[in-house]
Amino acid sequence: MPPLVLVVPCFNEAARLDGARFIEAVDRYPWLQLLFVNDGSTDNTEQVLRALQDQRATRIACLHLARNGGKAEAVRQGLLQVQVSTHEDGLCGFWDADLSAPLTELVALRETLERRPDVQWVWGIRLRALGRQVTRRPLRHYLGRLFATCSSIVLGIDSYDTQCGAKLFRNSALLRTVLAEPFRSRWIFDVELLTRAQGVLAFTKQTTLEQAVYEQPLGHWEHRAGSKVRSADFVNALRELLVIRNARAHWHRACD
Numbered sequence: 001m002p003p004l005v006l007v008v009p010c011f012n013e014a015a016r017l018d019g020a021r022f023i024e025a026v027d028r029y030p031w032l033q034l035l036f037v038n039d040g041s042t043d044n045t046e047q048v049l050r051a052l053q054d055q056r057a058t059r060i061a062c063l064h065l066a067r068n069g070g071k072a073e074a075v076r077q078g079l080l081q082v083q084v085s086t087h088e089d090g091l092c093g094f095w096d097a098d099l100s101a102p103l104t105e106l107v108a109l110r111e112t113l114e115r116r117p118d119v120q121w122v123w124g125i126r127l128r129a130l131g132r133q134v135t136r137r138p139l140r141h142y143l144g145r146l147f148a149t150c151s152s153i154v155l156g157i158d159s160y161d162t163q164c165g166a167k168l169f170r171n172s173a174l175l176r177t178v179l180a181e182p183f184r185s186r187w188i189f190d191v192e193l194l195t196r197a198q199g200v201l202a203f204t205k206q207t208t209l210e211q212a213v214y215e216q217p218l219g220h221w222e223h224r225a226g227s228k229v230r231s232a233d234f235v236n237a238l239r240e241l242l243v244i245r246n247a248r249a250h251w252h253r254a255c256d
Ligand SMILES: Nc1nc2c(ncn2[C@@H]2O[C@H](COP(=O)(O)OP(=O)(O)O)[C@@H](O)[C@H]2O)c(=O)[nH]1
Pocket: 008, 009, 010, 011, 012, 013, 037, 038, 039, 068, 069, 070, 071, 072, 074, 075, 095, 096, 097, 098, 100, 165, 226, 227, 228, 229
């Protein structure tokens, strides 16, 4: 069972962070380690995370960033730290701190990586369908569908749901390469990850993005209050699609 280090970005999460659920997960899954990235929080997040770390010091680590740089950079810093400190055969990922996706969802996502050696990344998606418990606010759901359509038109990548905060990766050269530079987008770095990976894979010619990335519907997702994302950020997200499209040529050239 390869170890899995899960990066959990936290910006002012002191009131929302449910420490007991994280402790329960590390106790239940011997392969799981947590790396919380405190992204320059101005509330008590640092103290809350230190108390959590003290409870399971060998399984829970924290990275405290001095200044708030946004989720994209916090996740990048966390995943980069995992790359230097863990084994090449290992797994990593990132997960939203509010546990909209419960940590029990890790089992099925991880199982796909074990069963499918050809797959590099397994990304959770929020597919509303019978037999699944996916509860979202209608506005967020429909904006999400619209965004996926726009993203597919602008970038030609047919992802169903790039913005779900439940994603796993292999610790491979592909991941290290796409993390090498800071993201240009603040809101939709997940789309930028796919675009960068597309460039790297086109260069190495070993596989395609469609083969390397597997979108897997979650069994359970539940809307949590206290989101820092506003509906108005939808416009920012659309603008960033164009930024990513412009940067794509630069990135693909850098891979050549
Ligand atoms: N590092 C960092 N994380 C953030 C920031 N804003 C949000 N997050 C984290 O991103 C995750 C998802 O945030 P949330 O507000 O629930 O967004 P939503 O679920 O997409 O509505 C949580 O783990 C947050 O702590 C930020 O400025 N910096």
